[in-house]
Amino acid sequence: MKVKVCGITSVADAVLSAEAGADALGFIFAPVSRRLVAPEVTRGAGLSVGPAVARVGVFLNQGLDEVLRTAETARLSAVQIHGQVSSLYVRQLAAYYPVLRVLRPADLAVEAAVWRDHPGVTLMLDAPEPGGGQPLDWDALSGAFPPGAWLAGGLGPQNVAQAIRVLQPAGVDAVSRLEAQPGLKDPAAVRAFVRAAKQAHPQSYPQ
Template identity: 30%
Template sequence: MRVKICGITNLTDAMDAIDAGADALGFVFYPKSARYIEPSAAQEIIKKIPPFVQSVGLFVNETAEEVNQIAEISQIDIAQIHFEASENFYKKLKIKALKVVRAQTKEDLELYKNEYRIVDAFVPEYGGEGKRLNIEWFKEIDCSRIILAGGLTANNLEDLKGFNFYSLDVSSGVEVKKGFKDKQKIINFIDKANELS
């Protein structure tokens, strides 16, 4: 099972995540977040990431031009768009984009169903609050292109068996406090995620 560790703010946490087997690291470029990182600081970490580990930047309410500028500074691989944006917005992006569904109902899971997308629980603060989605919503839905986020911890991954999610995205579930990861929690999470494969 692929795993993205989101909300990386320092090199130690980045390397702990990679050593534990993370496939991707997430950097939050939303200034109101406790996990915010300056694009230049993210670049310093990304320069030290080994090959085949992807870097993902999380954006909230930015213009396409702002996303392009931050992506160029930080050198991320993918832009995670955590807000409703127009098709014109996506056409202007110079970087691969990943849409986020902030699900409030089961019907929301069908949004962008032909694309790889992150599905997260809706919270007004744009994520990172550890709120879980109702796993029952995913029954009889093709989850093979869904990256599941929201309230995941090593202790509740057992509930995801059989759903065939493409990947898992975790932030608060592997933290000691907002913006700082717990090495053992990361190890435990990825070990449990691998049991789902």
């Protein structure tokens, strides 16, 4: 089970999350976010945690050139793409970086078929309001959740194990339920989330 701690805004929180066992750190470059971070912080975080922990840049409806410039400056390992973008845009990005393509439940049926066989693109299912802390209805999605996809949306230490049992994602991602305040991680919550996700056993949800 891969675990991503998103909304990192400082080198200290990057180190905290890596030491807790996170496989990936998320750095948000969408200007509308309260967790907006400078590429230089991401680069410094990468130097502090080492190459084994992936640095994922989060973007929303931003141009291809802007994403690529930021990714280079920040020394990203991968990019996470939200918003209304074309399949061509995603494929162009995937020529440079692994892509996490974020979908809402309403987009799942069509988009899952588009990216099923594309090796550079991994799907992530998130809530309609990313970072809002509201979990999805996992039981309603259990028959349609794509194999190999990641799950986000309202995950935290108290519910991530149940989400993994129901949907069996390849990875999980959390932001708001791991914070003391927006942009500042709660160390105990980060450690508990990573531990709960790593110890969860994907299996059919008990009926």
